[in-house]
Amino acid sequence: MSETEPRRLFITGGNGFIGRALGVRFRKHGVEVRGVDFTADPSADVVAGDITDPSPWRDHLIGCDTVIHTAAIVSNAYDADTSWRVNVLGTQRVLDAAIAAGVQRFVHISSIRAFSDLDYPDGVTEDHPVRPDGNPYVDTKIASEQVVLQRHAEGRIECTVIRPGDVYGPGSQPWTVKPIGLIRKNMFLLPAMGNGIFSPVYIDDLVAGIRLATITDAAAGQVFTIGGASGVRCADFFGHYYRMLGKRGPLCLPTAAALALARTSETAARITRTPTEVNRTSLLYLCRTGTYSIDKARRVLGYEPTVDVTTGMVHTENWLREQQLIPRSTHADS
Numbered sequence: 001m002s003e004t005e006p007r008r009l010f011i012t013g014g015n016g017f018i019g020r021a022l023g024v025r026f027r028k029h030g031v032e033v034r035g036v037d038f039t040a041d042p043s044a045d046v047v048a049g050d051i052t053d054p055s056p057w058r059d060h061l062i063g064c065d066t067v068i069h070t071a072a073i074v075s076n077a078y079d080a081d082t083s084w085r086v087n088v089l090g091t092q093r094v095l096d097a098a099i100a101a102g103v104q105r106f107v108h109i110s111s112i113r114a115f116s117d118l119d120y121p122d123g124v125t126e127d128h129p130v131r132p133d134g135n136p137y138v139d140t141k142i143a144s145e146q147v148v149l150q151r152h153a154e155g156r157i158e159c160t161v162i163r164p165g166d167v168y169g170p171g172s173q174p175w176t177v178k179p180i181g182l183i184r185k186n187m188f189l190l191p192a193m194g195n196g197i198f199s200p201v202y203i204d205d206l207v208a209g210i211r212l213a214t215i216t217d218a219a220a221g222q223v224f225t226i227g228g229a230s231g232v233r234c235a236d237f238f239g240h241y242y243r244m245l246g247k248r249g250p251l252c253l254p255t256a257a258a259l260a261l262a263r264t265s266e267t268a269a270r271i272t273r274t275p276t277e278v279n280r281t282s283l284l285y286l287c288r289t290g291t292y293s294i295d296k297a298r299r300v301l302g303y304e305p306t307v308d309v310t311t312g313m314v315h316t317e318n319w320l321r322e323q324q325l326i327p328r329s330t331h332a333d334s
Contacts, residue, residue, distance in 0.1 A: 003215045006066035006105070011035040012094055013071035014046035017171040018109065018164075018206065022068055025207045034060055037071070051090040054097040061101035066214060068107045069094055072144075073137070074174060076282045077275035080136040087140035092147045099157050106159045107214050108148040111141045112199065112225060112292050114163055117281070122290040126163075126223045135281050145223070158220040160213050165227030165292060169203035169312060170319035178277060179241055180325055183249070187278060189261065192287045194235025194252035199292055201228040202312035205305040212301040224297045229305050231291040240313040244326045258283050 009026050013019040014035020023033045023044055033045065036057045040048040049057035051071045061067070071094075073086045091108065098106055115124050116131035117138060132139045145161050152159035168175040182188035190196070209226035213219045235250055242249040253261075262280045269276040297303040307315075320326045 004217060005029060005215050006031050006064075008032045008034065008064045008066075009214075010061055010064040010067045010098075010103070011046075012051055012067070012069045013037055014044060015039060015041055016070055017173060017203070018167065018210075019068075019070040020044070020171070021203050021207045022070070022210060025211055029211075034064060036060065051094050052085060054093050058097045058101065061097055061103060064098075064101065064103055066105040066107070067094065067098045067103050068109070068210065068214065070109045072109070072141075074111075075275070075277065076135065076137055076279055076285075077269075077277050078136060080139070083136035083140045084143070087137075088143045088147060091144040095148065095151050095157065099151070104158060105214065105220070106148065106151070106157050107210065108144065108159060108161050109210070110145050110161050110163050110223075111137075112163045112165055112227070113138045113285075114142050114145060115292070117285050117288065120290050123293045124290060125293045126225060126296055137281075149221075149223075152221050160219045160221070161223040162210055162213055163223065163225045163292075164206050165199040165201040165225070167203055167206050168200050169316050172203065174277075175200070176241075176316055176320070177325065179238060180245070180320065182278070183238075183241055183245055183247060188238070188249075189251040189253055189258055189283075190234050190238065190286055191253060191255040191258035191283045192234075193254060194233060194238075194250060195289075196234040196286045197231040197289050197291060198234045198237040198286070199227050199231045199288075200237055200309055200312070201226065201305065202307035202309075202315075205307050208306075209297055209301065209303045212297075212303050216301050218300055222296075222300065224301065224303075225292045225294055226297055226303065227292050227294050227305070229294075229308065232309055234286050237309065240309070240317075244317050244320060246327065255283075255287055 011019045015037035035046040036049045114130045116133045118133045130142045265278040
């Protein structure tokens with residue numbers, strides 16, 4: 001297996017949860033790292049810009065041999081047009097800017113949701129066809145993969161697609177910070193009586209997998225699922241956050257009852273014109289019963305997750321306390 005470390009790496013979403021963690025990891029390996037995000041960070045060589053308009057930041061790509069594209073709308077609360085503009089058009093414009101700058105390698109961060117939220121076999125592999133299901137996030141992630149793989153097929157740039165599992169850990173908004181906030185407000189609930197299957201991957205494991213895909217020559221033109229070692233019940237995963245907050249839970253409801261409450265939340269959001277992640281799409285995602293195979297990443301990349309959920313939650317809890325997002329000491333509510 002041939003491995004080539006980048007000399008100079010460019011990360012879109014360089015200040016984000018995944019982008020920042022990638023920058024730290026690659027710098028430890030002696031790689032010069034640059035990036036773009038909405039807000040500049042000179043200490044990390046991240047310039048300010050919008051991925052849909054490369055003109056203010058495209059010169060920052062010059063001299064880079066690799067791009068890791070993490071910037072995206074990761075939400076169930078945005079409309080199709082907004083999601084397409086960022087996730088699909090933005091991806092194409094980053095790709096074309098990279099090609100114009102002479103970048104040789106492009107690693108695109110997609111999502112396991114390209115398999116759809118609706119139905120897929122347990123232990124689904126990358127050979128299984130993607131499935132649009134009407135959710136703007138799912139559909140635009142699928143479309144963005146097509147843009148990337150098309151450029152690879154044209155021979156214009158070597159591309160790799162990564163589909164992360166449910167990424168949690170210090171700094172994760174969707175699976176750490178936001179659930180903690182909702183639980184504190186007693187607004188978090190689980191459908192399917194908490195028996196849906198969650199597919200957690202700790203941030204350090206994801207970053208290790210992305211790095212392997214970036215430096216492994218055999219990864220070019222390939223799609224990889226990067227996840228944890230196994231799935232867990234949603235009630236068990238989110239139960240860790242209740243324990244950290246000293247609360248009993250999670251609140252688990254039949255799916256029909258949970259969706260009815262989500263519909264009420266959606267109505268309130270429309271009236272106030274405030275996007276909300278407490279919606280039917282988000283709840284249906286927590287009804288999944290299938291898992292995602294990482295056998296291909298193991299075989300081709302030598303990837304192996306090393307952080308189990310218990311250990312990952314210890315690290316996450318320490319970070320949450322440092323950020324004062326949970327109390328320093330807790331006891332379960334009676």
